[in-house]
Amino acid sequence: MAEQVKLFGVWGSPFVRRVEIALKMKGVEYEFIEEDLTNKSPLLLKYNPVHKKIPVLLHNGKPICESVVIIEYIDETWKGTPILPADPYDRAMARFWAKFIDEKCLPALWKACWSKDEEQEKAMEEACELLKTLEAQLKGNKFFGGDNIGLVDIVANFIGFWVEVLLEATGSTDLLTDEKFPMLCKWKHAYVNCPVIKENLPPKEKLLAFFRARQQPTSGPKYE
Amino acid sequence: MAEQVKLFGVWGSPFVRRVEIALKMKGVEYEFIEEDLTNKSPLLLKYNPVHKKIPVLLHNGKPICESVVIIEYIDETWKGTPILPADPYDRAMARFWAKFIDEKCLPALWKACWSKDEEQEKAMEEACELLKTLEAQLKGNKFFGGDNIGLVDIVANFIGFWVEVLLEATGSTDLLTDEKFPMLCKWKHAYVNCPVIKENLPPKEKLLAFFRARQQPTSGPKYE
Numbered sequence: 001m002a003e004q005v006k007l008f009g010v011w012g013s014p015f016v017r018r019v020e021i022a023l024k025m026k027g028v029e030y031e032f033i034e035e036d037l038t039n040k041s042p043l044l045l046k047y048n049p050v051h052k053k054i055p056v057l058l059h060n061g062k063p064i065c066e067s068v069v070i071i072e073y074i075d076e077t078w079k080g081t082p083i084l085p086a087d088p089y090d091r092a093m094a095r096f097w098a099k100f101i102d103e104k105c106l107p108a109l110w111k112a113c114w115s116k117d118e119e120q121e122k123a124m125e126e127a128c129e130l131l132k133t134l135e136a137q138l139k140g141n142k143f144f145g146g147d148n149i150g151l152v153d154i155v156a157n158f159i160g161f162w163v164e165v166l167l168e169a170t171g172s173t174d175l176l177t178d179e180k181f182p183m184l185c186k187w188k189h190a191y192v193n194c195p196v197i198k199e200n201l202p203p204k205e206k207l208l209a210f211f212r213a214r215q216q217p218t219s220g221p222k223y224e
Numbered sequence: 225m226a227e228q229v230k231l232f233g234v235w236g237s238p239f240v241r242r243v244e245i246a247l248k249m250k251g252v253e254y255e256f257i258e259e260d261l262t263n264k265s266p267l268l269l270k271y272n273p274v275h276k277k278i279p280v281l282l283h284n285g286k287p288i289c290e291s292v293v294i295i296e297y298i299d300e301t302w303k304g305t306p307i308l309p310a311d312p313y314d315r316a317m318a319r320f321w322a323k324f325i326d327e328k329c330l331p332a333l334w335k336a337c338w339s340k341d342e343e344q345e346k347a348m349e350e351a352c353e354l355l356k357t358l359e360a361q362l363k364g365n366k367f368f369g370g371d372n373i374g375l376v377d378i379v380a381n382f383i384g385f386w387v388e389v390l391l392e393a394t395g396s397t398d399l400l401t402d403e404k405f406p407m408l409c410k411w412k413h414a415y416v417n418c419p420v421i422k423e424n425l426p427p428k429e430k431l432l433a434f435f436r437a438r439q440q441p442t443s444g445p446k447y448e
Contacts, residue, residue, distance in 0.1 A: 095290075
């Protein structure tokens, strides 16, 4: 039986793009199914009844949900470029930082992008503190994974690409400046120019127009 | 060089006990360092500068933080009883449900245990909905891991032991009743009587006294 791989997602979601990057790194062919988040398909609800969210990866009829869980599944299922390191300690560190980005950085950055005035100032400060911690983690490496893109880099795609677009859409000042975050800026430049990432980012102008049309001062659009 | 394993924690923490269960399953000898969470040790702050929380596992001088990250590290580092399944899809499912318990069930249950009156009623309802989803996941198996304790069972220790003690301490009605959750109740019974779990739970009366002394109606004591 030919292998069947389907990905349920939306083009502008950083979480869905994470999975696409992982699939491309492994050279896995897949069918992309674009969802309408205002009217989720019966298949999406069937395959992710718990969270009813994208992304969902369907591999030979079996669904996997949650982007980081999916990435680890991809890494364990297909040979090719490794996504997590081989050494258990390095794997633990990758998982720790992926969790830090998802649980700490992303909520803070999302708030910093969509809030206004004093609330935004406070949110920006909080986000900067977290980014400083992340910056220190690069330790002079090109990527969080060392010389090559790894789990943490994939998970950090929101920081490497989405944040700038979001801040531009909401008319805010960029966060990732060379003065404040020299290492993260260098990382970001190498990141968006790395072929597997570059080919798996949404078109900037389209994303900008999407966010501009959906400006909701305190929350922003839903993504999952 | 002899292997050096240290665990920084507190006796009553479900997150620390998870790590102890994993270490015991693997037969790893370790030194337990009891922390005072009101006056965290310089070593804890040194080894977990990001979150400043327990548990921290120190293996030959290298720190690992976050209980689920630590459990996966233990599973990958030491042979012996496996904690995660071997099959990539089963591993993904274990990670998905561990995440569901940590991100959905635990905050809801904590709230249900420590709130009062109407707020508690609402929190209890929400917690019950989540537990129903978890109950369905047992599918007639003895443990979430099948015939043997696995990652999801370890992560669910709060549901299997702490919730009952907490509700007793706060004078609330128990949540896990046979009528509402027959499968989860069966699981709980098998769980707390499974030797590796039984030997790694805090003494019930001591935990009860601890919670009774720290009743803070809306939040409860800090645990990390």
